[in-house]
Amino acid sequence: MADDKRRDDIDAAAIESNCDETTASFDAMNLSTDLLRGIYAYGFERPSALQQRAIIPSVRGKDVVAQARSGSGTTAAISISVLQNIDPDVQACQALIIAPTRDRAHRIQKVLSTIGEFTNIEYYACVGGTRIGDDIKALQDGLQSVVVGTPGRVLDVIHRGALCTENIKTIVLDEADDILSRGFDEQIHDIFGILRQSTTTQVILFSATMPQDVLEVITELMRDPVRITVEKYETCLKGIKQFYLTVENEQEDWKVDSLSDLHKTIITNRQTVFFCNTRKKVERLTDQLTARDITISAIHRDMNAWQRADILKHFLSGPHVLVATNMIGKSIDVQQVPLVINYDLPADPEDYIRRVGRGGSGRRGRKGVAINLVAADELRAMHEIEQFYSTRIEKMQTDAADLF
DSSP states (O other), rough: GGGGGOOOOOGGEEEEEEEOOOOOGGGGOOOHHHHHHHHHHHOSSSSHHHHHHHHEEEEEEEEEEEEEEETHHHHHHHHHHHTTTOOOOOOSOOOOEEOSHHHHHHHHHHHHHHHTTTTTEEEEEOOOOOOOOHHHHTTTOOOOOOEEEOHHHHHHHTTTTOOOOOOOEEEEEESHHHHHHHOOHHHHHHHHHHHTSSSOEEEEEEOOOOOOOHHHHHHOOSOEEEEEEEEHHHTTTTTTTEEEEEETTOOOOHHHHHHHHHIIITTTTSSEEEEEESHHHHHHHHHHHHTTTEEEOOTTTTTTHHHHHHHHHHHHHOEEEEHHHHHHHHHHTTTTEEEEEOOOOOOSSSHHHHHHHTTTTTGGGGOOOEEEEEGGGGGHHHHHHHHHTTTTEOOOOOGGGGGG
């Protein structure tokens, strides 16, 4: 199930925008009948606060910048806006959606195809990790009205002449902060350099955070955009119980012991993600826990997409335990997970919300729990996270059974 179907009912007061116009229902958005049918079949009843502000200016062709966390309805906002503006009489790519990862691109394509089920619009996911020849063959007929892809592969098929850009009127940057943090800034500027040969190309940008490189993209590549900000970080953490456990400095086994104890009390029969900062740490922790007869899976960016998909499918099928790097918090939708444990505190405070924000987030009355394993020399880093999010991480008491 996509994150948008589980999105929070964010109060409109939590939205900041330079445009006051809101549309409280999908029926009032003047969308096509086939698109509305797909929206309601998908399970939506009314637009989220973000969608109430973002869809109409996007449909009108305005540039739109939205700072919003996952679960705010971003994927559906993108899909609805793009689908509404497709001209069925034009047999060519009309919208290009850039995503940071293969997994994210496929998830967007899935939402597009589901919401657009009754529209006869064709889509294609153009991502790395597959044969470039397959993409070239699929794109050369020009039947796909919407192409979703990762920056490097999209630029490659453009340079090879497989993806015609003449009719592209909308380009979307989804999770722009993640795209740029992965070093794709040069590819993004090259793509825009090609598309912006047409002065009418619309730009829609969604980002969970607004670091300097994203702000520069907005300044350089967008024209008088409608700006929308959804919720402050401290609001995002409401509904999540946050705790920390202290361990002895330089005693890695103490953290493993703590996880083993937690497994006996609260992890058994509960989906759980352990976050580590590096691939090597993921692999080492997996080996250590397996040696203690704890059934566990590992996932990290160096695995190929098929391996990650199989591991994730197994994890989501029941009360399993997963050890992961930050990539799962950025590119894989596991927001129903009730328990997140930071074996390592994230090196960047902004990654904390990407990890812990997956832990249930209090959605629809559900409770999420986050536990941080903290050595004495990491307490300062934990306090920096508290200050960054204006939140409080409580010291965990010995009785963990009462957390849920």
